[in-house]
Amino acid sequence: MWLKHRELFLHEMIRLEGRCNRLGAQSCSECNCPSPEYRCRDCLGSEIYCSPCILLAHVRHPLHRLEKWNGQYFERISLKTLGLRIQLGHTTGLKCPNPRRAFNDDFIVVDTHGIHEVSLDFCSCATAQSHIQQLLQISWFPSTTSDPKTAATFRVLEHYHLLSFESKVSAFEFYNALSRMSDNTGLLPIKDRYDSFTRMIREWRHLKMLKRSGQGHDPSGVDGTVEGECTVLCPACPHPGKNLPAGWKDAPQQWLYGLFLAIDANFRLKRKAVSSDSVDPSLSRGWGYFVEDKAYKDFLHSSADSVQEKSTCSSHNAVNMADTKSNRGLATTGLGTVDCARHNMKLPNAVGDLQKGERYINMDYLFFSALRHTVLDTLNVSYDIACQWHKKLWHRMSAFPISMHLSHAVKTISFFVPKFHLPAHIEQCQTSFSFNFKNGVGRTDGEAPERGWANINPVASSTKEMGPGARRDTLDDYFGDSNWKKVVRLGALIFNAFPERENHREAFEDLNDGLRGEYGAALEQWREQVEAWEYDSTQPNPFERKAETVTMASVRLELAREDEIDLQTGTCLALHEDCTPSILISTGLELEEQQRRMKANRAGLGVHATDNQEGKMVQQSNTLRRRIDTWMKMQELYMPSLAALRVSESSVSGSVTAAPEAIKLWLPSQISRTAPCNSRLQAIEWKLRYAQGHDALRSLRSNLRAQTAILKYKDRNLRGQGANTRARNTLKAVEARIEAAARTYEYAHKALVVLSPRVNQTGWHSSLRPLDRADVRSMTDLLWGETEGTRKLSWIWNMRGAAANEIDKDNASEDMRIEWCKARARAMRWTEEVELLKEEMRRILQFLEWDAQRWDERGLENTLEDAGEDEREGRMAYAKRQASLRRMLAESFKTSWTDTLALVDTFDHNSLVAQQDMDMDT
Template identity: 40%
Template sequence: MDEIVDEVLRLEGPGVPLNEMKCFQCSSNLGMAESVAYRCRDCDTSAIWCRQCMVNSHRVCYLHRPEEPYFRRTTFKDLGVRIQLGHPPGEECWHKVKSIGDDFVIIDIDGVHNVSLDYCDCAGSPTPLQQLLRARLFPATTLDPNTAATFKVLETFQMLSFTAKTSAYEFMQVISRRTDNTGMRHVRDRYHEFLRIIRVWRHVRLLKRGGRGHADAGASGTQPGELAVLCPACPQPGVNMPDGWEQETRLSQVDFESRWLHALFIGIDANFRLRRKDVSDDVRDPGFNKGFAYMVEEVAFKNFIRKYGRPLLDANGKSVLQPDKSNCSNHDAIKSASARGGRGLAATGLANAQCSRHDMRRPTSCGDLQLGERYVNMDYVVLDTLRRNIPRMVTMSYDIGCQWFPGLGERSDIYEGPNPIKGSVDLLLQCLVPKFHLPAHIMKCQVQYSFNLTPGVGRTDGEAPERGWADSNDLAYSTREMGPGSRRDTVDDSFGHWNWAKVTEIIISLASRSTEAIIRRKEQVEAFEHFADALPRANIVAWTKQVQDFKQGRATKNPYEPDGEVKSETEIRLQLAKEDGDLIKYGNTDMVHPSVSPSVFIYQGLEIEDAQRRFEWERTRLGSHGSTLEKAKNLERGNNVRRRFEAWEKLQLLYMPTVIAHRQAQEDEGKAVVEDAGDLKLWLPSAALKTLKVPPGRRLIRYIRSTLLIQAHMRVQKEQYGHGTKYMTRSNQLLADVATRLSNLKKKYDIIRGCIEVLSSNLESTPGSKKGTDEWRSVLRVLEPEDLKGLTSSLTGKHKTGDGFLKLTWIWTVSGSGQESDDAALRIEFCRTRARAHRWQEESLMLNEELARVYCFFGWDAMRWEDRAREYMSRMVAPLIYTDRNHRSSVILNMGKVAYAHRQAAIRRQMEKDAYAKWQALMPKLTKLHVSKDKKTKDSKAGDAELRELDAKVLYECA
């Protein structure tokens, strides 16, 4: 550390002893006259110059900061340097003119510099503005400027404002401090000039990138939204869509299925952070962008709001444009809450509609909000962005889509002037609710507006706006105090940066999404097939038909929805009791039959153990509070256990004679009379379970499944209808009972499985035994606590959001599933599992389409720039003799235009190449639909052919 400090201090000195100090360039000895030794802070050398050499070597970098001996800061102005524009460095103009007041300030990255600046006034010389710009100095005014900023500082600030959201004020503070941090020297305040420069700079760059410099109509010929950076992956007719896409989406086919692959996805949202205080106005601060990029054109927008913002009432006094009340959850309350605090604000937020699969801002898709999230503002930005080149189907998403969308068509009929929805038979619109917002909606919405259950949406989540806001919220601070025009321009510039950043990552991001989709699709399709295989064939066919009918509007019954039957508590208890009865009955069969097999004997032993457990548990539960009737029943159960034990004990003498010794020992200790049925000792040695078979285990799995269904049913019911303490207490008790029952079933299952494990390992170690005794393992798998999960469709609350990644635990996919009583739960599960598999299949196909679009888009974009290059190339050809100066000047200008167009084209061509490589590498996997191996062989069967035909075309025919 000390060493570093020393080295840093060493740099403060000249670096050589005084007597050796020489000018780096002319070698004149400087040691004796130390006042003429100079050094530069900004050159990459700590060499020492004499005054003349210092000046000479800085002809091309006159904004460096020179230092005087003992290395105080000085300026080139102090050294007598004058900057000469319009001539090569070092050449002095014979007709030079001093800048206004001979006092010019240049803002650069290292400081605010006072300079002496001369323009050239030779015959036919360019204007001072041109001279400044050609020196990469951006003046604050066009007439008699006295301030300019270097291109370098503007580029740096612009990038800082995008990434670190640095405000111009903060930035100028930094520059000022860098100029002098002692407060001893006066640093010129150039904040307002800098503000002015940066706004023009932003607009100039926008026009340049948008190709307006290559259009004869120039800036004034800009079309709405033209300067927005477009999403390469979204479908744009005439740009990146395959030939014949119109045929694929023929008018006669009004169903979504035929169009889904060519649909546009738009996410709608309002942001309440991007506010603007009521300072300045559109007259004083009109801004440069008039709907050229992402913000809508202000005048038309304001007129629209003025006209339709006031409530239009119908005959009954109801608002035509916005319903007073929500018919879903109370979204209005939330929305109006976020609109509060509107006092002193000119804009309370920003309405936005962006591309929701690639998180990019769309052209003319943002507009201010004045009073909360009113439909009229939202409608305007949506309709305006839909005016830009769109395909024939649009899937929108909006967190209050269930409220906003149903009236959209009606409202757009009221709005005057043409709009893309009005009277259009060619445009299919649908609106869903973003995935993470959906759980807050009522059950009906959760089915109707679900991305998971809607065909043709892949794995889109509709949450793009939220992701976009996370970035632009940081912008809120710096734009809050701006005038309306400055704010619009700043927001546009920032969104442009956001979009461009997305464009540069789009290939990588689509490729990584594809890789994931390929894996997930395999998982989900297999899960679906396994589940379907475990279900009775008839059910599958019936349910598949139900989903398809519903989707195509042939049936109103929604197969994803519970049947609506609410099981009462008594019914549930009855069902539990019945199953208990079955268990007991089963345990009692063939109790004393002479031909009882060893396996039945062992199983009966286990059954008795189980009955003991149940008896004890029930007794503890009853405690001293149970009714007489309940206590009597418990006693009876105890007696039953004892009777079964006594009968079984006789069999035990046959099968396990050695056990007599144990019992004898107990008798000797005086413990022969066991009072409590729960204390009866069975002495079941696991080694004796030699011949146990699989069926008891299977049966247990079935009971587990049915108990899980009951549990899930209870939970859903509690969440939806559970009000009041009395109800809660009772249902909690029942839920606890069900949980105990589950854990008992698991214990029993573990014992049986353990026994079979011992048995089979014994068998396998016997020499000469047949292989394949392991088959049971695929049926009776290890039951982990986390396997005890209900069907994925019965998950509630936050678990629901990760729907696309849910998988069934194995107990639901071993054969024999579907014989449970709760058909509705299984049907919902089947439909949802099926939907999940479909969504991933669609996602794969969509990603393939998107990769293809990105490839086409960059090709198209490259071609645009190549055309521009060609156009200006022809204008660039220089004649042998110039007829006039202007001609020469325009040839030079066109050379610049050609160079820029070539550079832009080259960037796109490279992107096109990258996109093509990725697309080609991924296409085979993305378009080959996943069908698991065993499915293929089964498909040959007639029954499956019928099912295939029934199932969506998406799964099987799109490839």
């Protein structure tokens, strides 16, 4: 549609370059005087005025941009050139009656319209205020308190402040854009005030933080600000004295009043080793989200000799490499934080710099620092290495100042690993530290900090060049804005918890009904086990599998023991003194694996192989051929029909000198059903193939984990061609092992498909499924079209390790117990999630009302003796506006939630009545 009008737009834009409809007019648009020459780019319309009229019109708009018609085109001209002087200290447009006025013709003003040079008069009357106050009273922010020659309008500071939050634009880029608005040719000299602008925006951020946190209303003044007082608190979290009901400490459901904490580190937010704390101190002293820096660094210095214990779980880089992370050229390698785990808000005094890596000593300090601001006794702590970090936490606490100690004996503290990070841990951690299996946590996932990093990471490129104080002040401001945006969006809480609760509750009831027949006696026992574990985590974990995992080694041991029994009873059917049937088949599988390796090695040899490489390949080939020849002679003792089969095969192929990796071994699974084969040999191969499949899957998972770890380490830590080349070579080796494990599994699965009907084995398909190439992926990989919200793990990560005979009653019972426990846990977590959401809604409304009342009180606390009438009125107006804003937010949230809460209450009431009727019938 627009393309049809494209030329119209273009012609109108070009027309504005001339005098438009004033072409034939010879008089000023205001006074009708002849020969008007001036127009304003920032005023509405394109009227042309004479010099006196345009000056009069811009007494209140001294920063607009003018143009003068020179007879051929419009050229830039400033109001200063036309003689406009800006008078401070008096009503706009009036001159100072004191002849001793001060002139400053070199004054620079930074505004949204560009960078302007203006003529400025400060008032010098006997009652005149300071130059700083005169500038501030017209909403101009002076760059210095000592004879200011530069200022920025409040408008441009506010504009950049919000733009930096939304687009993460740097001050350098923004200032250059303003400079180009003033002159985009480079022909006009514009005085550089970039350093002044960065200083003003930093001071502006700081003042805004103090103003919004009520410090301008505090009778003790700004210096009375205490640590963490300038933060935006999470209204949905529990705050005693602010949003908890009376008697909450004695309430039976204490889990509803628990605090959810999430700990994490970010290594994108580095800082180069520039400047110092003495040259560039922070404007606040731990008033926001960062810890007070001097006490933090003094403690770290005193604990510099502490040794980080190694991980006993998976090889977590955060644990094992915390002391070795490269910090060359860096004063700070990253940032550690403690967040609200359910609502993704930074907590007061819960952010600090990391000097090396994610060391316990840093994260401990942030954890204990954040908890100084709460007295809650129920804590749910999430950390991606919680399984290691929590072990000696209370022992390490003894080294901290008394003010940071916790009475952990009287608190209920649970430690978790975030859900997305959990699969990378060992199996025991996956059940002991899972949000899915513990009571009182709802559907919390613990991944809140990871979502927050996506918002803050774009500022890393600009903050890494800052001094220490400027960086902390800037990040404090970003964290405050992030918290505030989340507060105003709390009305859009996700309500999918209600239908999910009903779905999982019905699914668990259906499972219970279906199991009562076969497992009726076991259900109560399972319930007792899981409740005992929920009450005391030292009890046996019902979510863990007790059955031994199937391996090739365990099956070989089982077969060897069977051979031993046959020898003792005299029923041994061995046809060779050194080779029993089990040894024959086991050796055949080993030879098959060596053939696959030989084939892969030959394919990777390349066209231009060296003599040394070819020599090694020939030696390996000869060794394999001799082993196969020896094994085939043994094989013909147990399978005599194979001699004729091999002769007929060689006559068809016409070759008797096939490469050793191409020789067909003719294991029982490779012989057709019509050919004779001993049933015991088939049973032995089935057992070994079954174990081989499980072994291959374990190898596949292990190497996929290794691949993910190497890629992550390479991305975060390695720089330079040499280091990356070595990493790529390591990755190639891992990828080769992944491919080998996948091929081994495919061979094992094909053999099992052939053998299972011959040996009457069923039920094995649930754990050993067909392996597609799309299934060979890590836990974090997404398929095409998948998103994080719809992603599904490959079945290889969900496979249940079963015993040799999966129809064994004990193992089937264990599988069913675990599935029953998980179904119960899912139903309970969704039920808890609904209750938590209802409680959080109530807390949000109560917190906003408490906050509104607090602002009402601040408005009435106008008792500063040195405050004038204007300042008192300003304080009262700001306090009333803030109180009104919070009440409007509360009313908006309440309206958004009304229908959903009514639906939940109605359904809960109907469910309760139905249950009471059922109980009466019973």
